[in-house]
Amino acid sequence: MQxxxxxxxxxxxxxxxxxxSTTTHCEMTFSLYLPPxxxxxxxxxxxxxxxxxxxxxxxxxxxxxxxxxxELGIAILCPDTxxxxxxxPGEHESEDFGSGAGFYLNATQAPWIQHYxxxxxIVEELPALVKTHCPVLDKWSISGHSMGGHGALIIALKNPHxxxxxxxxxxxxxxxxxxxxxxxxxxxxxADKALWEEYDATVLIENAQEKLPLFxxxxxxxxxxxxxLKPAALQAACEKAxxxxxxxxxHGYGHSYYFIASFIEDHLRYHGKAxxxxxxxxxx
Amino acid sequence: MQxxxxxxxxxxxxxxxxxxSTTTHCEMTFSLYLPPxxxxxxxxxxxxxxxxxxxxxxxxxxxxxxxxxxELGIAILCPDTxxxxxxxPGEHESEDFGSGAGFYLNATQAPWIQHYxxxxxIVEELPALVKTHCPVLDKWSISGHSMGGHGALIIALKNPHxxxxxxxxxxxxxxxxxxxxxxxxxxxxxADKALWEEYDATVLIENAQEKLPLFxxxxxxxxxxxxxLKPAALQAACEKAxxxxxxxxxHGYGHSYYFIASFIEDHLRYHGKAxxxxxxxxxx
Numbered sequence: 001m002q003x004x005x006x007x008x009x010x011x012x013x014x015x016x017x018x019x020x021s022t023t024t025h026c027e028m029t030f031s032l033y034l035p036p037x038x039x040x041x042x043x044x045x046x047x048x049x050x051x052x053x054x055x056x057x058x059x060x061x062x063x064x065x066x067x068x069x070x071e072l073g074i075a076i077l078c079p080d081t082x083x084x085x086x087x088x089p090g091e092h093e094s095e096d097f098g099s100g101a102g103f104y105l106n107a108t109q110a111p112w113i114q115h116y117x118x119x120x121x122i123v124e125e126l127p128a129l130v131k132t133h134c135p136v137l138d139k140w141s142i143s144g145h146s147m148g149g150h151g152a153l154i155i156a157l158k159n160p161h162x163x164x165x166x167x168x169x170x171x172x173x174x175x176x177x178x179x180x181x182x183x184x185x186x187x188x189x190x191a192d193k194a195l196w197e198e199y200d201a202t203v204l205i206e207n208a209q210e211k212l213p214l215f216x217x218x219x220x221x222x223x224x225x226x227x228x229l230k231p232a233a234l235q236a237a238c239e240k241a242x243x244x245x246x247x248x249x250x251h252g253y254g255h256s257y258y259f260i261a262s263f264i265e266d267h268l269r270y271h272g273k274a275x276x277x278x279x280x281x282x283x284x
Numbered sequence: 285m286q287x288x289x290x291x292x293x294x295x296x297x298x299x300x301x302x303x304x305s306t307t308t309h310c311e312m313t314f315s316l317y318l319p320p321x322x323x324x325x326x327x328x329x330x331x332x333x334x335x336x337x338x339x340x341x342x343x344x345x346x347x348x349x350x351x352x353x354x355e356l357g358i359a360i361l362c363p364d365t366x367x368x369x370x371x372x373p374g375e376h377e378s379e380d381f382g383s384g385a386g387f388y389l390n391a392t393q394a395p396w397i398q399h400y401x402x403x404x405x406i407v408e409e410l411p412a413l414v415k416t417h418c419p420v421l422d423k424w425s426i427s428g429h430s431m432g433g434h435g436a437l438i439i440a441l442k443n444p445h446x447x448x449x450x451x452x453x454x455x456x457x458x459x460x461x462x463x464x465x466x467x468x469x470x471x472x473x474x475a476d477k478a479l480w481e482e483y484d485a486t487v488l489i490e491n492a493q494e495k496l497p498l499f500x501x502x503x504x505x506x507x508x509x510x511x512x513l514k515p516a517a518l519q520a521a522c523e524k525a526x527x528x529x530x531x532x533x534x535h536g537y538g539h540s541y542y543f544i545a546s547f548i549e550d551h552l553r554y555h556g557k558a559x560x561x562x563x564x565x566x567x568x
Contacts, residue, residue: 007538007540008503008505008536008537008538008542008546009542009545009546010545010546011546014542060542061345061346061541061542062345062346064348064351064545066542066545066546067348067545067546219292221292252292254291254292256291257345258291258292258293258298258344258345258350259292261293261294261348261350261351262292262293262294262350262351
């Protein structure tokens with residue numbers, strides 16, 4: 001694990017690391033914001049999963065999260081959104097498939113199966129690496145945006161004991177009932193739709209045993225809202241399963257980082273409370 | 285003047301406009317953040333001049349300024365950093381000359397003289413346009429970063445009655461005594477060094493009659509600090525001329541937007557006080 005960049009931000013540091021991954025079988029890059037408190041003690045972590053086309057840098061550059069993370073003493077861990085440099089056939093042809101679009105799943109189909117194992121990378125390898133080498137506690141929250149909101153929800157739902165809180169901005173809530181089902185899931189996962197359901201937050205809600213509360217923000221002017229994101233499906237599943245969901249919608253806001261920046265402070269304070277052991281069951 | 289994009293941010297809107305410029309003789313683009321208060325009344329303006337390679341978008345995306353501008357009821361006006369689309373010979377070959385690098389001056393040399401008139405565009409044309417068409421007051425402050433910090437300082441020094449306050453992040457303080465003198469100023473302005481001095485903040489300080497206080501933040505780990513930015517020259521000129529300067533240096537901070545984002549709130553509150561008519565003579 002090589003630290004190749006360190007930039008000061010709100011009294012702390014954004015560290016960027018490269019490491020060979022045993023999960024994705026390529027070199028992976030990630031960013032870790034360490035608040036000033038991390039100079040004297042280990043700190044809790046907010047795991048941030050980014051959306052389509054992003055790298056480990058977008059959230060650090062555009063969300064403005066370091067200000068409140070610095071104040072609260074929370075680290076922010078931003079992985080990349082896919083393997084890189086593998087140059088598989090067709091990998092770079094589309095914004096929503098291949099590089100920059102790992103969808104936080106483990107591919108089962110050739111040629112993706114060898115490298116596109118972002119689920120295991122995010123759930124297993126990267127947290128173990130960071131806990132071993134960086135001044136962080138074993139107290140983690142998770143959040144993300146769009147494809148990364150999908151990642152945060154499915155990973156929290158499948159690993160409810162790994163996180164003290166979970167949230168998302170404009171997540172892809174029900175991908176198997178979206179244009180991405182045929183375009184993305186069939187290519188990564190093949191024809192077995194039971195496997196697709198393992199990576200669909202709305203389906204996972206129906207079968208959840210543990211009920212880690214979810215906090216979701218959604219812009220009402222988001223151009224992907226109805227056809228691709230489908231928060232209404234998530235909400236209906238939560239109501240049916242009596243699963244605790246706080247879904248806020250925001251008049252006039254779109255899908256970009258300007259939306260995230262406008263509300264990231266609420267998410268940081270929400271996770272900050274949970275990481276301190278305070279209740280977050282009802283957000284308002 | 286055509287509004288071609290509108291994005292909600294912290295309750296207000298980032299509007300992007302295109303207009304044909306009578307100064308630069310090409311189409312120009314600018315961004316204007318209007319805080320929620322602008323829906324009911326006209327608001328004061330912070331004029332932000334960006335650095336090399338930037339467009340009207342970088343500051344809006346990366347500085348995190350909208351949060352406090354929204355709170356204080358201040359508009360933020362971000363022009364582009366050069367004419368665009370003119371495709372003069374050599375215009376796009378360098379990061380610090382030509383497109384993205386107008387240096388906020390009026391060129392006197394062919395072929396730049398026809399389009400590269402960013403000083404007049406910033407001082408005359410754009411403010412008149414915005415005051416005519418947008419809900420803003422005739423109360424303006426000015427700030428900027430790097431090349432834009434240079435722009436903010438020289439424009440404030442040459443037009444002290446046009447602004448109630450002025451600040452800069454990591455400004456180019458003494459360009460005529462830097463590598464940019466021969467590379468940039470000689471190409472835009474020719475061999476007449478008296479003309480170069482018209483665009484050098486350190487020289488302008490020596491001759492200033494009006495003394496609008498300057499507030500400058502500088503990162504101590506900035507890679508351009510000693511050779512290219514030269515805040516020490518500005519400071520020495522201010523001391524000699526008894527010109528009011530607040531120069532803060534910050535341990536460990538570099539030249540990027542992460543530095544700006546870490547301290548932009550201080551600048552917004554400083555300008556906010558001035559725009560309300562409160563004294564800013566001593567910042568601390």
